[in-house]
Amino acid sequence: MKRIIAQAVKELSQFRRDRLTVALAFVLPLLTLLIFGYAIRLEAKNIPIAVQDFSNTPLSRRYTERLFATNQFQAAPLLGGSAQSVLDRGRARAAIVIPPDFADCIQRQEPSAVQVAIDATDVNNARVTKSYIEATTRFFLRISGLQSVPQRLQARIRIWFNPGRQESLYIVPGTCAVVLWIYPSLLAALAMVREKEQGTIVQVYASSLSALELILGKALAFLVVGLSEAVVIITVSVVLFQLRFAGDPTPFLLGTPIYILAAVMFGLMLGTKAANQTAAVQGVALVGFLTTLLLSGFIYPVSNIPFPLSLISNVIPARYYILIIRDAFVRGTGWTGVWFSLTMIVVLGSVLFNVARRSLSRMQVSD
Amino acid sequence: MPKLLDHVLNSCFWALxxxxxxxxxxxxxxxxxxxxxxxxxxxxxxxxxxxxxxMLRLSVLDYANSQTSRELVSALTENRLFIVNGYTFSETDLTQQVRQGDVTAGLIIPPNFERRLNQEQTAEVQVLIDGVDANTAGIASGYLSQILSQFNRRLSPEATPPLVNPEATFFYNPGLISSWFFVPGVIGLVLTLISSLVSSSAVVREKDTGTLEQLLMTPAEDWEILLAKLVPLFLLLMGDVVLALGVSKLVFDVPFRGNMIIFFLVSALYICVGISIGILLATISKSQQQVVLTSFFINLPLIQTSGAIAPVESMPLFFRYAAVLNPLQHYVAIARGFLLKGVGVAELWQHVLALALFAVILMGISIKKFRSQLN
Incomplete structure (x- = not known):
């Protein structure tokens, strides 16, 4: 135990001495949090739409005004081109063509077809644009007294946990999970591989320190670093993005150190396997980013991931930590909802620990 | 003229x-x-x-259990937008399922549902939506209102058909295949990462191993040294463009509708941008490790604000303006244009021009920095 702590203290003082690494350890997580937290918005807003109004009557102008009354759409100039050319140039995501007989048809109580050309390169936005236009049209018909369908059935829709549908409440906790995986593991991997590159690991082998003690010592040091990163990140999230505990915070408070420890183990494991620092960083960046960004449910729900990849997502600790942190800050069910996720992180963390320990002791024998 | 040719052929460039x-x-x-x-x-x-x-999971609590209420449930599920996860018989169960995120939405049909409809009164159903995923929740509630308004029409067959009919046509990707959106973006992302990494490590390696001084002592001029370093890498990176297009065609069946040759020329511009970023990184860093760490600072913002993954329009105003200064954003727009839209330089000239400017300016700065470091 004493030797583990001594190893951790040595590791921390080495870490402190490298100014660049210390700066990176705190600046990079913050930068990531700010960029992801502010820039990733999935909900389509301000979609540029061009309207070609051949009817040019008070009714058609009212319809056009209605479309741009919310912040979903923004008017884009047609610039004399056709609907297709506006889309080709990417000036608008959709073009609406109101036919010349628009007002006449409606006066005669006959349906008038409005052509809507949608740029479907961005599939998600295309779908949303279509349903916004349809909904706005229905709303237009109702408020202009053109709709004769009685509202016999009404739905009272309540959106729980995040009634204002603030997207930052979805993105920011996920970003914390990504950040707290990538950076602690990156630092741990670098520390491990540096020892190998500079040959100091031979001195460690020659000492009475065992592989287990070496790993635990390093893990302890980077757990401390990771936890201080976590404190910074969470504080900034609370201040800038208004995250507040929604329920019992104990699963989160307990889960975070365990998760960071798992990340550190992952980094140490890659560090023992990588040949040099560049390879270690590449490994962490590639594997870490790909799995935590894409296979964890950070951006889109895990249930959308197709079959062979969905199997991988089951062994990604970030996937479980995202559930815990979203529960702590948004959902608020506490232990009942997340005990399984916490167990999975513990299991996956110990697997990573064992792999790291094994590969390190194998290295020791071969040398 | 022959003299110039002679000069080019005898240059140390070839040997290097x-x-x-x-x-x-x-x-x-x-x-x-x-x-x-x-x-x-x-x-x-x-x-x-x-x-x-x-296929959003829906839990149903049907107190009415009448024909109309069952029709309502089948109206919700017929387009596979919602699928019934299960029927419950208590409100506690239903709220528990939504609370824990087991289902995306819970539908409560009240006992007086059928009676109110028969009495020509407005019947009300309650829907609870799990709002943790704000985007999905918004889309789900949009679907719900849409389906309900169609259902209302079905309940009053005597009503006139809707007077304005938006007839939507999807251009470029009528099958709405989502990988077609992401793949051109990821081609740009991959080229950014790989070109800056490869060029920076090529320069830094000589610095690290001290062989740069040896190269300087050869009769070669510094531009010959740099060019000899970059041209092979440039060709290999062009090979990556071929690889990426191959994967996108063979695996994802993404169409290529534009002019292939022009697309390669534009990609060459973008690779020049990536290589320049790499050289810049290498000149300001002392070691390979610093290069890879500082590249995080460049690549992360570059990728996240490029629209490769999340569309630029949905970002806050600041990022939408900042995107103009992001070469990757221009390249992604060009890649989507060439692959999916089948348009060319005539439509995308602003993006191509921006890319060319970036290539020239960044190349200039990085070569200057590199040469000043050599001397």
Whole structure:
């Protein structure tokens, strides 16, 4: 135990001495949090739409005004081109063509077809644009007294946990999970591989320190670093993005150190396997980013991931930590909802620990 | 003229280029880096990013249990937008399921549902939506109102059909295949990462091993040294464009509707941008490790604000303006234009111009920095 702590203290003082690494350890997580937290918005807003109004009557102008009354759409100039050319140039995501007989048809109580050309390169936005236009049209018909369908059935829709549908409440906790995986593991991997590159690991082998003690010592040091990163990140999230505990915070408070420890183990494991620092960083960046960004449910729900990849997502600790942190800050069910996720992180963390320990002791024998 | 040709042919450039190519071919790690990560990234981004909001799990508490209430449930599920996860018989169960996120939405049909409808009164159903995923929740509630308004029409067959009919046509990707959106973006992302990494490590390696001084002592001029370094890398990176297009065609069946030759020319511009960023990184860093760490600072913002993954329009105003200064954003727009829209330089000239400017300016700065470091 004493030797583990001594190893951790040595590791921390080495870490402190490298100014660049210390700066990176705190600046990079913050930068990531700010960029992801502010820039990733999935909900389509301000979609540029061009309207070609051949009817040019008070009714058609009212319809056009209605479309741009919310912040979903923004008017884009047609610039004399056709609907297709506006889309080709990417000036608008959709073009609406109101036919010349628009007002006449409606006066005669006959349906008038409005052509809507949608740029479907961005599939998600295309779908949303279509349903916004349809909904706005229905709303237009109702408020202009053109709709004769009685509202016999009404739905009272309540959106729980995040009634204002603030997207930052979805993105920011996920970003914390990504950040707290990538950076602690990156630092741990670098520390491990540096020892190998500079040959100091031979001195460690020659000492009475065992592989287990070496790993635990390093893990302890980077757990401390990771936890201080976590404190910074969470504080900034609370201040800038208004995250507040929604329920019992104990699963989160307990889960975070365990998760960071798992990340550190992952980094140490890659560090023992990588040949040099560049390879270690590449490994962490590639594997870490790909799995935590894409296979964890950070951006889109895990249930959308197709079959062979969905199997991988089951062994990604970030996937479980995202559930815990979203529960702590948004959902608020506490232990009942997340005990399984916490167990999975513990299991996956110990697997990573064992792999790291094994590969390190194998290295020791071969040398 | 022959003199110039003679000069070019006798230049040390060729000998140096041959040396660089030999070095690259011996460097297994570099070849691995050029092939493996781009392929993996394309595959995982293309398959795993699936924004489709459909088959949302719905839990139903049907107190009415009448014909109309059952019709309502089947109206909700007929387009596979919602699927019934299960029927419950208590409100506690239903709220528990939504609270824990087991289902996306819970539908409560009150006992007086049928009676109110028969009495020509407005019947009200309650829907609870799990709002943790704000985007999905918004789309789900949009679907619900849409389906309910159609259902209302069905309940009053005597009503006139809707007077304005938006007839939507999807252009460029009528099948709404989401990988078609992500793959061109990821091609740009992959080229950014790989070109800056490869060029920076080529420059830094000579610095690290001290062979840069040896090169300087040769009769070669500094531009010959740099050019000999970059031309082989440039060609290899063009090979990555071919690789990425191959994966996008063979695996994801993404169409290529524009002019292939012009697309390669524009990609060459973008690779020049990436290489310049790499050289800049290498000149300001002392070691290879610093290069890879500082590249995080450049690549992360570059990728996240490029629209490769999340569309630029939905970002806050600041990022939408900042995107103009992001070369990757221009390249992604060009790639989507060439692959999906089948448009060319005539439509995309602003993006091409911006890319050319970036290539010239960044190349200029990085070469100047490199030369000043050599002297």
């Amino acid at each position: 280029a041959v040396k660089e190519i030999r070095q690259i071919l011996r460097n297994k790690q570099l070849l691995f880096l050029l092939v493996f990560p781009p392929t993996i990234q394309l595959l995982i981004y293309g398959f795993a990013l699936a924004p489709d909001v459909e």
